[in-house]
Amino acid sequence: MPILVYNTLTGKKEEFIPQEDKKIKMYVCGITPYDTCHLGHARCYVVFDVIRRYLEYRGYQVDYIQNFTDIDDKIIKRSQELGVKPADLAEKYVQEFLLYSEKLNLKPPKAYPRVTQMMSQIIKMIEGLVKKGYAYESDGNVFYSVRKFAEYGKLSKRNLVGDPDKAVKSMTEEFRRIEPDERKNDPLDFALWKASKEGEPFWVSPWGKGRPGWHIECSTMSMEYLGETLDIHGGGQDLIFPHHENEIAQSEAYTGKQFVRYWLHNGFVTINKEKMSKSLGNFFTLEEIFQKFDPLVVRYYLISQHYRSPLDFSNAQLEQARSAWESLIDTYDFAHFIFSKKGLKYPITPAFAEASVGRQLLNHSITKRFELAMDDDFNTAEGLAQIFSLREEIIQRIKTQDIGSLPGLISLYRYLIEDVLGLKLPEPLTAQKIDDSILNLLDQREKARKNNDFTLADNLRKEIENKDYLIEDTPFGPRLKKKS
Ligand SMILES: [Zn+2]
Structure with missing residues (x-):
């Protein structure tokens, strides 16, 4: 069965076909470490972690890269407010993010490139864009000439070609809000390089002392690690415009090739149907949530809805996730109790998927339904429903004392829950x-x-x-x- 993914670029579900047969180049925009992480961050990284794990389960080798924007206006502003060095502030929150990633059981990416370690490549790319006529210098800054890139707006559907007047008007307003600057030739243009002000960190460039704009880093880093065309680029919905639109403009103008084949975006976390965000002040930090809930309960909650749907946050939702997760654990634990009583051998094998019993069980009708759900644009909500069907089957076997098949079923159960969905079952009580x-x-x-x-x-x-x-x-x- 093919895997279908919803591609923001085309606005529809498409069959997923990577460039290379069994290899996937995947990039997800990382955090800007200037403050503590909230639930919206956790959703994005948990979602793409599950997508990555499922693609691996389907036999692909996934080269997954996620960056750290470790220098940026927000970092500079916050470090000035706090009277600390920007690099120290960034490092603090990078470390915090890594700690939370571990708690949420996120599989580490192949690399976590950082902007500050990528300066020569970034400068080289900006120089290339200037040379090709897509960018211009102005007073120590370099701007991208948006109107030079005819396809600008194709991702966020603000097409300059389709209805240019309307598109330009709405984009001009958004850009004025996001990045006002009189030194631009056109309000639509965005910064590739920013001249540094007194006291700000800087790197030496052909245009003087400065630092990169936000968007250029993702184009440079993804290309550096994965090549000119990515199979999957992920991120939160709020990054579609302008960030991802700008990434396309930079990358495609630079290479003349398609930058990304499949653009995947996760939905917002909302509170009372309003987007949870720092600027609206209605966000919950992970620190606050982890005080009340096990991070794996949070992970369960985050995948209990389809990744593109908005996820409405409430304590009641998390309580519900907790009780569902605990019921999955309880069945696992009960089975181990029976194994210890009956001297049954478990696990079947550590490398379950490779063993013949494992392969047999992977042909189980519930596994097939689980795959159908996940093949359909990674429908984890339905995938979890299938795990509950498997749990039901296990409970039935226990009830009828048909226990010979239990080690196999529990191996499958553990495999889907842990390896594919990335939840971690606690050690059974019998082993403690x-x-x-x-x-x-x-x-x-x-x-x-x-x-x-x-x-x-x-x-x-x-x-x-x-x-x-x-x-x-x-x-x-x-x-x-x-x-x-
Ligand atoms: Zn990015």
């Missing part, structure tokens, strides 16, 4: 060290039950509960559970 005193109490309770001394059994259960464990009586014997 439980205090001897609790095991003793459990033993005594069993004896009391056998002697029909239910008062004593009940008291012992309460004692165990006071030590933060619950008991579930099952056909396989009493099962301990950690209180959540």
Whole structure:
């Protein structure tokens, strides 16, 4: 079955065909480390992490690159406010981002290039654009001549060719808001290089001391690591204009080739249907959310909706995600309890997908339905529904005590949840060290039950509960559970 992806460039779902047979060049715009991360950031990186993992599951080698905009107006402004060096401020938030990435179980990209380490390549590209007549110098700055690039607006559908007057009017207003500058020949033009002011960090260039504009870095870095044409370029919806539009203008004017084959954009996180953003002041930082919710609950919540839909944030939504995630964990844990009671071998193999049992299970009807959902523009909401069907099947087998097939099904379950969706199941309780005193109490309770001394059994259960464990009586014997 082909994989269908919604391409912002064409405005429709298309069959995904990378340039090379089994290899994918993928780039996602990284953070500007000037402040702490919020849920909108987490959504973007979790979404593209799942897309990447699913493509890997489908047998592709994915070269995934994500940058850090470690010098930029926002960093300079904030560092001046705080009285710290821009480089120190950026480093602090880069480290914070890396820590959160680990908590959210994001697979590291092949590289995290940084603007400050890419200056000579950026300058070279700007020089090339000047030479080709797409850019001009003005008072130590270099601007891109938007009107020289006839296809400008093709991604954000503000086509200069289609309805130029309307497009120019709306873009002029947006640019005035985003980047006003009298030194431009045309209000539509945007900065490739900015002359530095007194006290600002600078790099030496043919146009004097300065620093790059925001957009040029992504063109340069993606080209440096992945070549002139990318298969997938991702980012949040809010980057479509002007950032990604400008990336296309720079890259395609420079190489004369198509820059990106498939543009993928994730939807906003909203609060009361309004976009969550720093500028609106209605955002939740990851730090705040992680105080109340396990990062994996947050990850679960972020993939519980299709990546292009808006995701409305509320505590109730997160609570719902928590209980769904805990039910997935509980089934996993229960199965391990049975394995330990029955001496069943698990896992089937560490490299599940390669083993013959694994391959067989990957032909399971639920796996097929999971793939159908994910092939349809990475529908993780439906993918999760299929994981719940698999859970139902596992529960049925447990109920009917048809347990011979459990290790295989649980291996498949773990594989789809962990390897493909990137959620991490905690170590089963049977593999954890439980205090001897609790095991003793459990033993005594069993004896009391056998002697029909239910008062004593009940008291012992309460004692165990006071030590933060619950008991579930099952056909396989009493099962301990950690209180959540
Ligand atoms: Zn970018």
